[in-house]
Amino acid sequence: MSERATSTYPDSTEESTDEKPTRRPVTNGAQSVVRALENAGVKHLFGVQGGAIMPVYDALYDSEMTHVTMAHEQSASHAADAYGIVSGTPGVCLATSGPGATNLVTGIADANMDSDPMIALTGQVPSGMVGSDAFQETDTTGVTAPITKANYFASDTDTVGDMVGEAFAMAASGRQGPTLVDLPKDITNAPTDREPGPGRTPSTYNPRTDPDPEEVSAAATALAGAKKPVILAGGGVIKANATEQLREFAIEHEIPVVTTMPAVGAFPEDHPLSMEMAGMHGTGYANMAITHCDVMLAVGTRFDDRLTGGIDTFAPEAEIIHIDIDPAEVSKNIFADYPVIGDAGTALTRLYDAMAHEPDADEWRERCQTWKDEYPMDYQTPEDEPLKPQFVVEAFDAVTDDDTIVTTGVGQHQMWAVQYWTFKEPRTWVSSHGLGTMGYGLPAAIGARLAARDDQTIISFEGDGSFLMTLQELSVAVRDNMDITVAVLNNKYIGMVRQWQDAFFEGRHSASEYGWCPEFDKLAEAFGAKGFRVDEYDEVADTIEAALAYDGPSVIDFHIDPGANVYPMVASGAANGLFALSEDQL
């Protein structure tokens, strides 16, 4: 164990709300903010101190919630985001006004794109100075309006706690997402004895959870009549806790399942009906299945362009049934022939009940299996060549159990992780999908670590470029002795960019060589974590074992083949069925 590892977190099972000592009465705005979070059941918060947020931190001093001080606010928002993904309830991050708030922005935008439940609390200059360009003032609600589900500017000390309760409830309900409350210092400092009430969503917010029966029966008829049905599971399946309903539906009706990237883990990837992930770097068989299906049951997906490729060629002959709790997602990018507005789990159950019979699709299922044989996921492993990243991912997968949580940065390593790890459980794949944020992996691992059970292993696959962006958070992992293993797939390039330069820019490697990266194993040691370096195939298994056995944060710097590329690949805007298996097919 690291010598610097001093503090540990109280075991969450020890904290029972009933046995809490009687709470002190609220005496100011900041205390009512903290009380609202306690009422919402918050256990952990991620943030960084600062002038305008100091009253809230002062109130936290007396709270039993655990505040995790991060090295950078961007990491606080990523950690909160990952906490929300793994736990299913909003992760909380805090920052001071101005630079603190703007540093949170990337993580808020990331959570917004992926509909992750999260709440951000930002300090603000005193109300009387707002608008004067005061020291550390930023128009935080203005900056974050486009990237939050809802945001709030607190202007009343008596109701600030209720506002935080409402923001928390908003983040968690309907289509989840990030919310923000901006807290001027005079509002949090001013006296009040008002205890916040239970957190409620505003009266104008009433998502429909139970779908219209007519919509359901029309969809059921279409699906039952399909000859080539496919289920496209989106991240909403996991968000809605509808994994069980999805699995039952697919298995009972024997419909092949394709997932989007945020939905990885919603359906076990080793199940015969699983076609795995579709889209730009999806499997060949998933892309064949969505290209040739005649009815697509899409659940909780926003049809991102990395999934659809060109709109004109996306599932071009399929009738689309689209289940979503957000009506605005239906027919936004892909027209829905059969919209079903409602909660994913409820809608799937209703649809299940409304199906007169299962689709007659023996031939289609066989064809899907043939595609799996025709386009197997594989990679070259000549033993005398530099290490292949896919081999590293598979080696980790082989020695860890199904509950292991994988987080990633963004780039080739992220794609290898999703392609070569066999995901079986929801909330075990934690990545930045819609925004594609480099630097997400390590702070996400920290958030995931605190949300996960102690017996769950946490592995972060990083690229050298991604890791460099937030690796200062190793200090946090060391400080709190968090058991996290970081696997850097180090190709000395920002590899995904290098891959595109090779394919589309005549190999002109403008600003993509990262040969100047530090030695990550030594850097890890400097932080007080355990460091390893691997160059050869025969070192892989033993080093992984040693790193996983180490109680605390460890970093393995895998020096991989710098020329390794991610395939299959659908070129941007191309037809999914035209996926390339190598560069010469692009």
Next chain:
Amino acid sequence: MTQGLQGPRPEERPHPEGRRNAQGKRIDPVQEAEQESRRATVSALVKHEPGVLSLVSGLFSRRQFNIESLTVGPTTVDGHARITLVVEETDAGIDQIKKQLAKLKPSIAVGELSSDAVRAELVLLKVQGHEPDKVHAITQMYEGQTLDAGPRTITVQITGDQRKIDDAVDAFRQFGIIEIARTGQTALARGDTPTTPGESPAASAESTASETQDSSNTHQ
């Protein structure tokens, strides 16, 4: 040692013939009809909180919706306001605008007005004052009012639907228009039809357009 990715090359694979249009709708690839845009009037009943207008205008600019005009003003209910938007979009775009508007936190109900709705716009025109009699005649022709008349300028007010306003502006051009201010269109549904779904006569926040069961307003 294994081999890397295998399988038929892209051109050797079967490819379906179907196609979708820019709105993601399946189409007959032979008669590929793109959707035409149309002009629509959308009415949104919102909570009159600080920032609501910037929320709405921000939504329009970042989603690249084509907005013609936007008017806003209080209703009979304290703390409520009505925003009237004229937009020029495809059917799919208009549908998306309504849904995105409904998602905003302060938004209570959103509706699209039918073609027979009552619409009006107000314009103030300041023209050269050399021919006061002629200006007066045109003002009367358009049932307008003279608000200010001096030796050098005359300012008139005209109200009416967009066509009438456009015509009036054209007619005043002969005098030399110095300045112009148009409010943009505002509108209400005709007769008994509520302007936004669920809306009924009300004077308090409790009894206006139902904030809880309006199906067109299932925000996310």
